Amino acid sequence: MTVPLPGPRGRFGAYGGRYVPETLVPALEELEAAWLAAREDPAFRAELSDLLTRFAGRETPLGDARRMSADVGGCRVLLKREDLCHTGAHKVNNTLGQVLLARRMGKTRIIAETGAGQHGVATATAAALFGLPCDVFMGALDVERQALNVFRMQLLGARVIPVESGSRTLKDAMNEALRDWVTNVRDTHYIIGSVAGPHPYPALVRDFQSVIGAEARAQCLALAGRLPDAVVACVGGGSNAMGIFSAFLEEPAVKLVAVEAAGHGLASGRHGASLAKGTPGVLHGSRSYVLQDEHGQIREAHSISAGLDYPGVGPELAHLKDTGRLTLMQATDAEALEALQYLARMEGIIPALETAHAVAAAREVARALGPDGLLVVNVSGRGDKDVEQVRRALAAQAPPPRKPARRSRAGAAQRRKGGSR
Amino acid sequence: MRAVKRRTMATPDAAPGPLAGDRIAAAFARCRARGEAALVTYVMGGDPDLATSKAMALACVEGGADLLELGVPFSDPMADGPTIQHAAERALAAGTTPDGVLEVAAAVRARSDVPIALMGYLNPILARGVERFADGCARAGVDAVIIPDLLPEEAGDVAPVLASRGVRTVFLLAPTSDAARVEAAARAATGFLYFVSVTGVTGARTAVAAEIGPTVAAIREKSPVPVVIGFGVSSPAQARALGALADGVVVGSAIVQRIAEGGTRKARAERVARFVRSLKRALRR
Numbered sequence: 010m011t012v013p014l015p016g017p018r019g020r021f022g023a024y025g026g027r028y029v030p031e032t033l034v035p036a037l038e039e040l041e042a043a044w045l046a047a048r049e050d051p052a053f054r055a056e057l058s059d060l061l062t063r064f065a066g067r068e069t070p071l072g073d074a075r076r077m078s079a080d081v082g083g084c085r086v087l088l089k090r091e092d093l094c095h096t097g098a099h100k101v102n103n104t105l106g107q108v109l110l111a112r113r114m115g116k117t118r119i120i121a122e123t124g125a126g127q128h129g130v131a132t133a134t135a136a137a138l139f140g141l142p143c144d145v146f147m148g149a150l151d152v153e154r155q156a157l158n159v160f161r162m163q164l165l166g167a168r169v170i171p172v173e174s175g176s177r178t179l180k181d182a183m184n185e186a187l188r189d190w191v192t193n194v195r196d197t198h199y200i201i202g203s204v205a206g207p208h209p210y211p212a213l214v215r216d217f218q219s220v221i222g223a224e225a226r227a228q229c230l231a232l233a234g235r236l237p238d239a240v241v242a243c244v245g246g247g248s249n250a251m252g253i254f255s256a257f258l259e260e261p262a263v264k265l266v267a268v269e270a271a272g273h274g275l276a277s278g279r280h281g282a283s284l285a286k287g288t289p290g291v292l293h294g295s296r297s298y299v300l301q302d303e304h305g306q307i308r309e310a311h312s313i314s315a316g317l318d319y320p321g322v323g324p325e326l327a328h329l330k331d332t333g334r335l336t337l338m339q340a341t342d343a344e345a346l347e348a349l350q351y352l353a354r355m356e357g358i359i360p361a362l363e364t365a366h367a368v369a370a371a372r373e374v375a376r377a378l379g380p381d382g383l384l385v386v387n388v389s390g391r392g393d394k395d396v397e398q399v400r401r402a403l404a405a406q407a408p409p410p411r412k413p414a415r416r417s418r419a420g421a422a423q424r425r426k427g428g429s430r
Numbered sequence: 431m432r433a434v435k436r437r438t439m440a441t442p443d444a445a446p447g448p449l450a451g452d453r454i455a456a457a458f459a460r461c462r463a464r465g466e467a468a469l470v471t472y473v474m475g476g477d478p479d480l481a482t483s484k485a486m487a488l489a490c491v492e493g494g495a496d497l498l499e500l501g502v503p504f505s506d507p508m509a510d511g512p513t514i515q516h517a518a519e520r521a522l523a524a525g526t527t528p529d530g531v532l533e534v535a536a537a538v539r540a541r542s543d544v545p546i547a548l549m550g551y552l553n554p555i556l557a558r559g560v561e562r563f564a565d566g567c568a569r570a571g572v573d574a575v576i577i578p579d580l581l582p583e584e585a586g587d588v589a590p591v592l593a594s595r596g597v598r599t600v601f602l603l604a605p606t607s608d609a610a611r612v613e614a615a616a617r618a619a620t621g622f623l624y625f626v627s628v629t630g631v632t633g634a635r636t637a638v639a640a641e642i643g644p645t646v647a648a649i650r651e652k653s654p655v656p657v658v659i660g661f662g663v664s665s666p667a668q669a670r671a672l673g674a675l676a677d678g679v680v681v682g683s684a685i686v687q688r689i690a691e692g693g694t695r696k697a698r699a700e701r702v703a704r705f706v707r708s709l710k711r712a713l714r715r
Contacts, residue, residue: 181506
C-alpha cells in the first residue's frame, strides 16, 4: 500500500472532494482516520494480507493468453486473473479491507450498493465472515437481470433491497444506500464498491484494490522481464482499473487503457462512457465526469453490463484523463458480447460482461502493438453471473452465431445495433 | 413568464448587490418581536407544474409563512425521503429547470416581501454556472440558497459568488455535528442556519424535541444568525414543540404531501393555506 494519497480534502486535481449532507461528515472523518491508522498498522496489514491469501485466494495468476496472442498478430497478452478471486471478481479485495475497518470502528451493521451484484456478493461474503448483518441496495432492473447474484447474496445471509426509484440501476442503488447511511450512520458502515463517492472512498478503495497492480507488476517483470507496453481495464466507477493502474501511474511508458461501455454506441446517447462523453459535475459525493443534461440532471446510463451501467466515474480517473495519462477506449454491448465468447473459446475463460469490454479493446490494442508488444489485461471478473443474460442476448441476435468469429471485427460492428437485450 | 421576470427586476427590493434589503433578518426580527418562532414552508418548484407550484407558494404566504423555501428539482436527491423524491420526479417530468423555479420565485417576489430561499443540490447550480445562477437569484429576488450537499469547507467556489450578488448561502447542521463543525458552520453562516432535526433524510416523521433541545441550544449560542429546525416536522403540535427550541421551524414533506393529494389548483391552494395557518397558529407562543 504505497500509493500516494490525494491532496487536501480528497482532491485529485480539480476532482474528488466531499459533497454530502452534513450528517455524514463525522462518519467520513472517522472512516478516514481509521483507514489512515490501519494502513500504517502492521497488525491490520497482516490480518488483511492473511485474509486475501487464505480466504480470497490471492495472489491471482498473471498468465499468457497464447491463442489470443497468436490471433491478434503476436503481441504477448497477459491476463491478470481477478476472476479467480473468491466470489468471482476483484471486488472482494475491497470488501475484506472495509469490513476490517468497520470492525475497527465498532460498527455493527454493513450496507452496500451493487450494480451487477458482484460487489454485493463480495460485501455479503465479507459480512458473513465476520458475522455482521448486511443490507445490499440494488436497482430493481439489476435485480431482474442479475437474479443469480441476488440469490447468492441471500444465501450469504444478506438482505437485498430492490430500489425502484429513478433508472432502477446502480446510481439509484447508491442514492438509496446513502439515504440509509444518513439515517443509520451511527452504527452502520457503508462499503462503497468503487473508487467513487465522497472522500475518503476513492482513495481508500483504490488502496485496497492496489494489490492487483502490485502483483501484476511484479508478475509481469518476472514473466517478461520488463513492464508492459499497455494495461487494459474496463471502467464503470473504476475500481478494477485504478487497482491495476495504481502500480503503473509513475511509468509514462506504460499506456493505461480505460475501456468504457459504449452501450448502443456513443452517438446513440445510450451508453456509460462518463469519461469520454461526460462533463464535470457532482454526483454521489464527489466531483468528477458525469453524464448529465444541460440543466445538470443526471442522465441514465446504459450498458448490457450492469456493472458499467453508471453515469459517473471515479474522480482520480477524471484527473488522469485531464492530465492525458489515460487512453480512452469503448466497447459496445455487441462488441462486449462478442468478446465474451471470444475469450471463452480462445482461452477457456468466460469473463464477466464488464470484463468483456476490456477484452474487446485489448484485441485492438494488441494488434496495434504488434509482435513485439506486451499487454496486460485485467480480467476483473468471471462471467458465471452473466450466463443467463448472455444466453438471452445471443438468442435475440439474428442469426445466432454458431461459430463466434475469430476475425470478426467487421461482424461485431455490423451487429452493433441489434446486439443488446 | 418573461414579463413577470422583468417586472420583478424593477422592484427596488430585488436590487442585486450585497446591500440588498435583508428580508431574512427582518422576518426573523418580526417573529421575535411577536414572541413566536418563524414558520418556514417548503414547496418544490414545478411540482406538478410551474403554475401550480407558484399558486402553492403563494398559498403558503397567504397562510402566514414567514419564509418560503422553493425546491429546485434534481434527479438524484440523496438527502430526501420518498415524498420529496417524488415531488422532484413530478417536477422534472414536467420539464422544470432552475430557470423555471426562478420564475416562480420572481412571481412570488412581485406579490410579496416574504424572504425566499431556494433549496437544491449542487450539480444543477454548477451546470448553470455559479455566476449565472447567482445573477438569476438576485434578479428573481431570491434571498438565500440552501444546498444540502454543500459543506462549509467545500463552499469556497460558491458562497462568495452568491454573496457578491447579495444572496446568502445557508449551511446545515445535524445531530451528528460535533462542536468543531458547529463552530465552522457558525463562522460561515449567512442568512440562517438549518438544523436537521433527525439523523436521516427529509420526510414527515417524528422528531423528538427533548433529544435535540441541548444540541439546538448549543448551536444558537454559537450562531450569529437565526437557527431553524427542519426535517421531520409534520404536525402543528410538533411544530409548536420544536418552535420553542429555535428561531424557526421548517415544514416541507407534510406540505408537499398535501399538494400531491390532488384536486383542482384552487382546492390544493386552500388545503395548503389551511394547513399553513394551523402551523402558524401553533407557533404563536
